[in-house]
Amino acid sequence: MQALLSFEQSPPLAAPLRFFLSAPLFVVLAGVLLVVDGGALLGSRWSPATLAATHLLTIGFMLQVMLGALIQILPVVAGANLARPALVAALVHPAINLGALAMAAGFLFAEARWLQLAAALLGLGLAVFLGVAGRAVFRVPSTSPSIRGLKLALLALAATVGSGLFMLLVLAGGWPVALPGLANLHAGWGLAGWAGVLLAAVAYVVVPMFQLTPGYPARPAWWFPPATLAALLLSTLAVVVDAGWLNLIGRLLLALVALAFIAQTLKLQVGRRRARPDATFRYWQLGLGATLAALLMLIVETLLPAGVVLPAEWTVLLGVLVLVGGFLPFIIGMLYKIVPFLLWFDLQHRSLPGKAVPAMNKLLDEPRMRGQLHSFFVAFALSTVSVAAPAWLAIPAGLALIVAGAWLAHNLLRAVLRHRDFRRAGETAKMPA
């Protein structure tokens, strides 16, 4: 049999893995913030601790895993080869990690220098990534909905980074610019335009592949990414020309498009051919359920009559549902498929002809993933409830998040160490007697 899956085209194993292994530590750090400053964190979306924790999760965890995964999957999903993936990873990885830490420190301690450092690190790191990934992706024709989605997601990432950098400089410089409207747009472009569209583009491939479901029907799959960006453009225009009704249409369109994607994914999962639900499937169910709840909250918020003021906790709860309930589970669920597969694939390539390679579950077994999944369920449940009773529950919720993040780090690191052991055993076997 020929070399499986044209191994020589794959980026080196270390390029994506370094992102995957450092990302869970940011979940731990967000948990620490919840323990230390839970009252402030859960009381308002604008408190320094909330801004810090949000960006630990969105940049330190979500963005970090997504960039690492893209380095790995662009050749597979889009046939787009990144130039010098190892060098790109070596440049972008430290920039993202140090940038996320500097930003959290800048928010927490109200230090302009840290915010400027974060702007420099994240701006440079993401400029490198966007340049290299954009050059690779925009050169291939959009022959599938996934490729179209990847292109639009990269554009949305550029909008998120641009608006984020601007706000960091405003905060660091103390300029008199009102930020709430821009912050909402930044969150929309980041969560829906970048993370949501990227998730869909990847889901079109990995949901049928890993969960053995039917495929996403072609027509809605083509339309989901551009419809999401159209909704975001409407909301952006609404802020620019100060038209509340236009913002209402943009937000409703966004919510309906996202609901359609979730409903479609749930329908596919019903038709899956894998009888036993595994950890990834459970993680995706949690992600779909929590995002559904968050979208319903968004619709209610948008349709409320003028003059009705929602409590500050409303938006915090929405944020917890989207981040801790939605994106984190989607991403962890995918990590549990991607990491063992990459490690197994590497062993397969290195193995002697005719010699069996250890099965994937020898690298990371289901009971370990399931244990971590349960710890995450507890963390999610406590985080959600703690919005209503921060004085009682912020510390248990933070501790649970620390446990879930550390357990994830442990599981992934253990798989990497098992891979190293198997690889060494294989290399010993290759030596002449």
Place this chain on the structure above:
Amino acid sequence: MDFPAERTVDARYMEPPQPFVATMEMLDTLQPGEEMLLLLYREPHPLYRVLQQNGHRWQSELLADGTFAIRITC
């Protein structure tokens, strides 16, 4: 799809790397110029690369239900 079953690899519910293996195995049984059909819920870019390296031609079509129907010429 008007294609004989014995020349079709329906890999839509197979886990990786089975679709790749099954396709390469079927190609091994074909004569130059003969065609086979691969059905998959994604575009197999890594397979395309190997097909190109081995001098095979292919044509891919996305059907309404999300299936990519890929005709490969040996």
